[in-house]
Amino acid sequence: MDQPLIFAGAFFLPRQSKAYAALLSCREKGVIYLECSEADISKEYQQGDFTLSPNIMGLPISFQFEDGSVFNPDISSKTALLEWSHSYRKGKWLEWIENRYKALVLCVITLPIIIASLYLYGPTLLSRVTTPFIPVSIDELVGDKTLFLLERVDLSESNLSKVMQNEIKKAWHDNLKKLNVPHQASFKLLFRRSEIFQNNAFTLSNRTIVMTDSLVKKMLSNQQAIQAVLLHETGHVIFRHNTRALMQSFYTTILTSLILNDLETLNESFIGLGTGVVNSAFSREMEKEADDFAIQSLKQLAGSSNGFIEAMQVLGEAHVRHHKETWFESLFSTHPPIQERIDMANEP
Numbered sequence: 188m189d190q191p192l193i194f195a196g197a198f199f200l201p202r203q204s205k206a207y208a209a210l211l212s213c214r215e216k217g218v219i220y221l222e223c224s225e226a227d228i229s230k231e232y233q234q235g236d237f238t239l240s241p242n243i244m245g246l247p248i249s250f251q252f253e254d255g256s257v258f259n260p261d262i263s264s265k266t267a268l269l270e271w272s273h274s275y276r277k278g279k280w281l282e283w284i285e286n287r288y289k290a291l292v293l294c295v296i297t298l299p300i301i302i303a304s305l306y307l308y309g310p311t312l313l314s315r316v317t318t319p320f321i322p323v324s325i326d327e328l329v330g331d332k333t334l335f336l337l338e339r340v341d342l343s344e345s346n347l348s349k350v351m352q353n354e355i356k357k358a359w360h361d362n363l364k365k366l367n368v369p370h371q372a373s374f375k376l377l378f379r380r381s382e383i384f385q386n387n388a389f390t391l392s393n394r395t396i397v398m399t400d401s402l403v404k405k406m407l408s409n410q411q412a413i414q415a416v417l418l419h420e421t422g423h424v425i426f427r428h429n430t431r432a433l434m435q436s437f438y439t440t441i442l443t444s445l446i447l448n449d450l451e452t453l454n455e456s457f458i459g460l461g462t463g464v465v466n467s468a469f470s471r472e473m474e475k476e477a478d479d480f481a482i483q484s485l486k487q488l489a490g491s492s493n494g495f496i497e498a499m500q501v502l503g504e505a506h507v508r509h510h511k512e513t514w515f516e517s518l519f520s521t522h523p524p525i526q527e528r529i530d531m532a533n534e535p
């Protein structure tokens with residue numbers, strides 16, 4: 188706008204009904220200039236010094252000033268006035284963006300980081316904080332249910348001799364006693380044959396550890412390695428990792444449904460809570476926690492963590508010979524790489 192728009196109209200002083208003839212010139216960026224010789228007024232107003240009345244059909248648009256005075260332009264100038272007010276409002280919006288573009292850019296960059304951090308750390312932290320409040324009876328219920336399902340799908344009676352089974356169990360219970368593990372009387376160890384798990388051991392939330400026959404056979408010559416595996420699983424039991432993993436996946440689902448505003452997913456997360464245990468894999472952080480427990484316990488019991496290193500070597504060899512993990516196996520194993528675990532055991 189090069190030339191100001193000039194409108195004639197009536198000017199009213201605050202709380203007065205007398206109309207004075209006046210001229211109003213509208214300039215760029217919402218600056219106006221009022222001239223009313225009858226009332227001896229000649230003044231410039233900036234944005235914010237005045238408000239425009241809403242656009243109501245059939246009525247003129249009026250300018251209301253902070254001191255209560257009013258200017259009513261002639262109704263014939265309404266269209267031109269509206270155009271001017273739109274253009275200066277558009278300019279106002281651009282100016283607003285210009286003033287805040289740094290903040291906007293910062294928002295655009297930081298928002299995905301905030302969401303990603305929420306995803307990465309939110310469920311982990313929440314599950315850590317809330318797991319102690321989950322009643323142990325729920326752990327037992329979920330663990331019993333999972334064992335029942337696994338026994339129907341895959342696990343079958345062990346072929347190992349009772350003598351061998353009892354020897355391993357006794358050594359493990361003796362270790363728990365020496366380590367003064369709380370609630371150790373309720374800890375259970377089962378030996379089972381498994382097509383799916385092959386050379387493996389895993390923990391259920393009802394304080395039950397399952398070790399497969401084939402893993403025991405791989406470690407027969409090294410009882411320390413068997414105890415190292417059992418102590419790793421004991422770590423999972425002590426820290427209630429099954430429940431934590433379950434809560435973690437539950438919070439992740441809630442977070443997803445909140446971000447996507449999808450209430451159906453939220454429903455599913457409640458329904459899926461009971462069955463989620465089969466899908467919940469321990470995080471690397473939990474595996475490290477269990478490894479750390481096994482390593483420190485072995486150092487305390489045997490003076491060294493060699494049993495752990497040997498167990499890792501057997502697992503590593505078995506893993507290479509076997510494959511890639513089956514999908515079912517991978518549900519239960521998210522262990523860090525073998526070498527990383529051995530390095531951890533070698534730390535003083």
Ligand SMILES: [Zn+2]
Pocket residue numbers: 419420423469474477522
């Ligand atoms: Zn583990």
